[in-house]
Amino acid sequence: MADASPRTDISTDADTDDKNPRFDRALSNAIVPSDSSDRSKDKSDQKTLRRLAQNREAARKSRLRKKAYVQQLESSRLKLTQLEQELQRARQQGIFISSSGDQAHSMSGNGAMAFDVEYARWLEEQSQQINELRSAVNSHASDTELRMIVEGVMAHYDKIFRLKSDAAKADVFHLLSGMWKTPAERCFLWLGGFRSSELLKLLVNQLEPLTEQQLVGIGNLQQSSQQAEDALSQGMEALQQSLAETLSSGSLGSSGSSGNVANYMGQMAMAMGKLGTLESFIRQADNLRQQTLQQMHRILTTRQSARALLAIHDYFSRLRALSSLWLARPRE
Template identity: 90%
Template sequence: MADASPRTDISTDVDTDDKNPRFDRSQSLVAVASDSSDRSKDKSDQKSLRRLAQNREAARKSRLRKKAYVQQLESSRLKLTQLEQELQRARQQGIFISNSGDQAHSMSGNGAMAFDVEYARWLEEQNRQINELRAGVNSHAGDTELRMIIDGIMAHYDEIFRLKANAAKADVFHLLSGMWKTPAERCFLWLGGFRSSELLKLLVNQLEPLTEQQLVGITNLQQSSQQAEDALSQGMEALQQSLSETLSTGSLGSSGSSGNVANYMGQMAMAMGKLGTLEGFIKQADNLRQQTLHQIHRILTTRQSARALLAIHDYFSRLRALSSLWLARPRD
């Protein structure tokens, strides 16, 4: 028994020694796994930091581009204002020159200038109303509030047609020439304004989806507008041909006899009478435009009408901006 006790102690010591290496290996594996996890975490953190840095850089570049764009628009606006002021001064100088020569010419020039001033005020008020409408649409205002704003804009359109009717009496050629419009707008000018049929084509693409009944109404309106435009265009061509024939028949002889003078005066009287019909053509074209706007308003819902008015305004605003950029372009 004395021999057995030491053996037992020795056996216990051997087992303990055998277990220690296993424990050490286990600790090593845990440490390796921990190091691997730390490295993966570090890589993930680095990726996140790189992504954040890239996002910050993209946002910075976006802000710079936006700032440059705003500065470009502001520069274009200032150039447009300067050009408008120069144009106004040029018109005033032209009127002063005409005052020294022909009183009737001066009255016509003053009428054109007065219309240009009124039209500039009209545009300014329209911009204010459109901004109010846009804010109402973006804030999801109720139909009642939107309808009040729309009614005000429609009444404002009626005002420009009244102003144009008065201007046609003073100087119908000023309206026909489109000098009160920007160059890009003059490219699409028809009898002193826009073509109703073209405006309807623009709106159909902007207002989808439309109900079948609305689509039929707009299609019929577009066809009738096109027919009226064709009739007025043919009338203008006939007037031009007739006026040309009137001025080309006969001549004031070199002798200056009383008979030739009488023929000449009669010829001019006939030409003046035919020119007087130009005012009627302008009125008919403006009536067509005015009725088209009101018909669109009746066909569409309140919110569709709001979108239509915004689309119309944005289209003409882009034409004016295009004119400003074109006039301000660098010239070699």
């Protein structure tokens, strides 16, 4: 029995030693999956954190863009309000502010802009005079009172012709283009204004009944106006043809030689000289219009002249109204 006990202990130790490697491997196999799961979880958490960080950054940039856009809108609104206020003050003070808002032109500066402002003021004054004239006609005012109002309207027409004469010296092309008129008025534009002969045709039906002498006088005035208009139109066509020939004479190629440069400058000088006659055409056309109105006033009685002036004003007012309706028409 004494011999058996040590063998039993040795055998037990040996068995225990033999089993330890297997136990360690099993334990190791049990631990490895746990570490792999932890690493996978860490990677997933990192991706989530990165996505959250990216989302926060995108949201921050979006807020900044939105804030900048709102500030830009507010700045534009304030600038627009300021421009509207400046334009209103400019109209009251006789100064035109350009659409860019960074440039002001006095009445003695840009001729086209100055004329547009003066013409708008002239229309307002004419509207007031016509209202007074219409009221006098409807209330059957005395001939003396009516004559004074008619003379005032006629004098007001003289004013616009003086304004156009000054504008032609500053920018004759602006008057010829008719950009100071409404689109419908520009359809009937002739040398910076209306055709006197056409206007007389419209007035004949508005002034009936006329005496035989008045009919003859209006007919002669219409005929002489038509002849003068034809002469001016022919002169304008001749000027355009001469100008085209001047600009097309010589070589149209772009050569840098001194001879061609001198020829080019000579062409421009001749063309400039011919363009200078445009002012004369505008002045002659306005003189014809002014004389036609004055002659018409002499032929007609005071009350007929009042009716004629009302008819002229109503005709151009309807053209301006037609332009407004055309510009405001619905578009598909």
